[in-house]
Amino acid sequence: MARWERDAPGRLARAALELFGERGYEQTTVAAIAERAGVTERTFFRHYADKREVLFDGSNALQQVVVASVAEAPASAEPADLVGAAVAAGGALLAERRDFARQRAAVIAAEPGLQERELLKLERMTAAVAEALRARGIADVDAELLARAGVAAFHLGFARWLVEEGDGLDAGILAAYARLRRLVA
Amino acid sequence: MARWERDAPGRLARAALELFGERGYEQTTVAAIAERAGVTERTFFRHYADKREVLFDGSNALQQVVVASVAEAPASAEPADLVGAAVAAGGALLAERRDFARQRAAVIAAEPGLQERELLKLERMTAAVAEALRARGIADVDAELLARAGVAAFHLGFARWLVEEGDGLDAGILAAYARLRRLVA
DNA sequence: GCGGCCCATGTCAGTAACTGACATCAGTGT
DNA sequence: ACACTGATGTCAGTTACTGACATGGGCCGC
Known part of the structure; x- marks a missing residue:
């Protein structure tokens, strides 16, 4: 018999989202999250560096997918195109x-x-994308700017996808990116 | 005789920057900042919502200048130009x-x-710029995207101006913005 | 199958950021 | 003179977060 329930981080994240929805973030103590997840407060902080972090488990995976996409784009791809993709x-x-x-x-x-935490995650993604672009031989400033443009389009596309009902997220992001390119041209 | 020294917020901000430089941010307690400024800890929190905020007093003024510049641009100005300016x-x-x-x-x-706090301030500035663009009759998405492009150029230009020795900040920001426009064209 | 190590978790005490409630008293206006 | 304002002090309390040490099932080597 297992000594503990499985997947404490997942249980904590689910309990946190539930409680934040029920009572609000401020009104939810870490102790309450831990209790609902069936662990102690100390265990919460072993899995998440702070109370905010429990909502940002997926951001690492997101960053990896985007960076991989940059890294694996064909050598012939135009930088400004590949970032949008x-x-x-x-x-x-x-x-x-x-x-x-x-x-x-x-x-x-x-x-x-x-x-704040969400913006920090996006900023880290921006830095990672810029690094991946530099690895493709793109100049420092250009890599930085393209990464910022791409993440800006992602940010806006994501925000609108949350609010609207219709189209897919990737299409919305691509559309935002394309519109940005036309706007500043 | 005045009951208290003048300009408690200013004294707190100066004391904080000194101490952060001497011992580091984490190693500096709010109590220590307050003591150097000649007030109590409670007074610190009356002037600054939290420990981080003491380093971001100027961000409001910055935002106001940028927004005013957008609002006061001649009606004939192209949106993509006026944001850079x-x-x-x-x-x-x-x-x-x-x-x-x-x-x-x-x-x-x-x-x-x-x-994180710095990114939040930039995000608020982005939102304010977007609002000012909408007030000029620019469509929602376009305003949002142009604001993000402008603030991205500001961010990069500012970061490089801190590191380099040479040129002026405004010139660097304009250069970054112009380069971004050419990059995605 | 037995001894021992591993490691996720529990326990507990401590620090420091922040908050609410109430007290104080120089300056200011009447 | 006198009330009133508003910046500050005082103090007790909550909660996020950390370090140190204890516990005990699972698993590995023998």
Whole structure:
């Protein structure tokens, strides 16, 4: 017989999202999350560096998909094109769980501290994309700027996909990116 | 005789920057900042919502300058042009205190929590610029995208201005913005 | 199949960020 | 003179987070 229930991080993340939805982020203590997940507060902090982090488990996977897409693009691809495709690929990863994304976004929108964390994750993704572009031989400043443009399109596309009903996330991100290119041309 | 020294917020901000430089952000308690400024810890939190905020007093002024620049641009100005000019105008505001900016940036760079706050301030500026663009009759998505492009150029230009020796901040931001436009064209 | 190590978790005490409630008293206006 | 304002002090409390040490099932080598 197993000594503990399996997947403590997952149970904690689910309990946290539930409680944040029920009582709000501020009104939810880490102790309450841990209790619902059937562990102690100390165990929460062994899996998540802080209370905010419990909502950002997936951001690492997202970053990896986008970076991989940049790295694996054919050598012939134009930088400005491949960046758009990469962030769209990242969008495809999230597209399957729209309800979860909406629930999570509602919590984040209500809490500046969580918005900060989300922005930090996007900034880290930007840095990683820029690094991947540099690895393809693109100049420093150009890599940085293209990464920022791509992530900006991702950000806007994602936000609109949460609110609207219609189209797919990757298509929305690509559309935003294309519109940005036309806007500043 | 005045009951208290003048300008408690200013004294707190200066004391904080000193101490963060001497001991690091984490190793500096709010109590220590307050003591150096000659007030109590409670007074610190009356002027700054939290420990991070003490480094971001100027961000409001920056946002106002940029937004005003967008709002006051001639009606004939192209949106994509006026955004670049607006963020460059914001840069001009910061340009006079390069040493301060560098000292502050060194502290922020060493502390993820402070980077988060900086990103939140930039995001708020983005939202304000987008709103100012909408007020000029620019469509929602376009306003959002142009604001993001402008702030991205500001962000990159600012980061490079801190590291390099040469050119002015506003020029660097304009150059970054122009390069972005050419890159995605 | 037995001894021992591993490692996720529990326990507990401590620090520091932040908050609410109430007290104080120089300056200011009447 | 006198009330009133508003910035500050005082103090007790909550909660996020950390370090140190204990526990005990699972599993590996023998």
